[in-house]
Amino acid sequence: MSHFVSGFWSYFIAIITLGGIAFCLWLLFTQRAWLGRTVPQAQDTGHVWDGDLTELNTPVPRWWTVFYIGLCVIALGILFLYPGLGDYRGTLGYTSAQQVKDQQEALRRQIEPLYARYREMPIEAIAGDESARQIGQRLFLNNCAQCHGSDARGAASFPNLTDNDWLHGGEPAQIMQTIAKGRHGMMPAWSAAIKPDEAGNIAQYVRSLSGLASDPLRVVLGKEGFQNFCVACHGVDGKGNQAVGAPNLTDRVWLYGSSEAAIVETILKGRENIMPAQEGVLTEDQIRMLTAWVWGLGRRDGEGGR
Ligand code: HEC
Ligand code: HEC
Known part of the structure; x- marks a missing residue:
């Protein structure tokens, strides 16, 4: 399969690359004074600066030319063995993707024994093991912290994992599934079904569920909408209901915020x-x-959360 949008670019690159090397060799050939048995002496061009700086026309030294031809030969050798000429793969079959895979495999083999200890341990026991906790923390910082925060306390729309309040369940099996x-x-x-002012009333009712300040009249009106929808x-x-990931609305833990505006936005626009x-x-x-690390978070920070 070509990496290029059209076959043209493959030839374009190959020709420029080989052309560059050919150009170097041609340039060296035009300076072929060194081919002679004795390299001619430097010629004086007759230009003089500042009274005593004379410009010489010195032939290219032989060692330098031989060195440069050697470089061209090495370049051709590399282009023969490795990818470099457009779509041509090289005779060694090297790809950087394969190199990464090999390195990952080597790393996996290296850390394998570290994990082997924990394979038979129940999650609860792993959570209590100090070195397992360090591994878990590092994995979390590398793979999860960008969303859940380096302290795992989350942010708007990213759940706090330390508060023992779970959208999808906090048992080891449920966390592992997540x-x-x-x-x-x-x-x-x-x-489509709820008008903005009705949504506002429902939001007041939702706020009352967790004891936040709310307008008693609108709470009564909103309750009906809540029962319906x-x-x-x-x-x-x-x-x-953890089975559908619907959050507990009575606990003062908010994914999107507790203001009437935030709740109305959730109701009218939905959330994904x-x-x-x-x-x-x-x-x-x-x-x-x-x-194990996530399961242990809530336990270490004490039951009940914030
Ligand atoms: C791209 C952002 C992102 C990354 C990366 C990410 N998460 Fe999440 N995670 C979320 C979101 C968003 C939710 C909430 C899903 C929902 O609303 O149902 C979530 C939910 C969870 C939950 C469920 C919380 C609950 O209350 O039930 C757990 C546990 C969790 N993540 C752990 C992790 C772990 C461990 C990692 C690292 C391997 C990770 N997450 C990486 C975005 C992310
Ligand atoms: C089909 C199931 C379903 C129905 C019906 C539903 N919700 Fe939700 N609701 C969810 C889910 C799932 C989430 C979590 C979304 C997420 O993970 O981002 C949610 C999130 C919320 C939130 C955000 C909570 C927070 O922590 O910020 C509020 C508020 C809310 N719903 C209120 C309502 C109200 C009011 C109604 C009725 C008008 C309603 N929901 C109807 C499933 C539902």
Whole structure:
């Protein structure tokens, strides 16, 4: 398969590359005074600067020319063995992708014994092991911190993993499932069924669920809308449902914010949130280490969260 949009570029590159080498050799040939048995002496061009700086026309030294021809031969050899001339692959079959793969494989073999210890250990035991915790932390910083924060406390739309409040469940098996297979949080948009002022009332009711300041009159109005549209996922009591990833709305832990405006936006526009699957990116061993590390987070920081 060509890496180029058209076959032309492959020839274009090959011709420029070979042409460059041919040009060098031609240039050396035009300066072939050194071919003679005795290299002629430097000629005085007759130009003089500052009274005593004379310009000489010195022939190219023989050693330099031989050296340069050697470089051209080496270049041709490399282009014969390795990719360099457009689509031509080289006789060694080298690719940088294969090199990376080989290096990864070598690294995997090197760290294999590190993980072997933990393979038979239950997640709870791994979470209590100090060196496993260090491995987990490093894996987290390299692979997860860009979204969940280096302290794992998350940010808007990225859940806090330290607070024992789980969208998808905090048991080891559930966390492992989240990491390996990813999650797709989907709150449908209601703008077709719910008017903005009704959404505002529902938002007031949602705020009242976790004891936030709310307008009692609008809470009563909003409650009805909530019963009609929201209980299917968030439950009659608003405590959520981990099977569909619907958050608990009574706990003062907010993915998108607790203001009326933020809640109205969630109701009218919906929310879509993706935790990318790590299977195939990380090894099974690494996913186990991360599961233990994440599971241990909430326990170490104390039950109950913020
Ligand atoms: C590209 C951003 C991104 C990266 C990288 C990422 N996550 Fe997530 N993660 C998310 C989002 C977004 C969610 C919330 C999904 C939802 O709303 O249902 C999430 C959810 C989770 C959850 C579920 C939390 C809950 O309350 O149930 C866990 C556990 C988790 N991530 C762990 C990890 C680990 C471990 C890594 C590193 C391997 C990682 N994440 C990497 C974005 C990311
Ligand atoms: C089909 C199931 C479903 C229905 C019905 C539903 N939601 Fe949701 N809701 C979700 C899911 C799933 C999320 C989490 C989205 C994510 O992970 O980003 C969510 C998120 C939210 C949030 C954000 C919570 C936070 O922590 O910031 C609010 C608020 C909310 N829903 C309110 C409502 C209200 C009010 C209704 C009724 C009008 C409703 N939902 C109906 C599934 C649903």
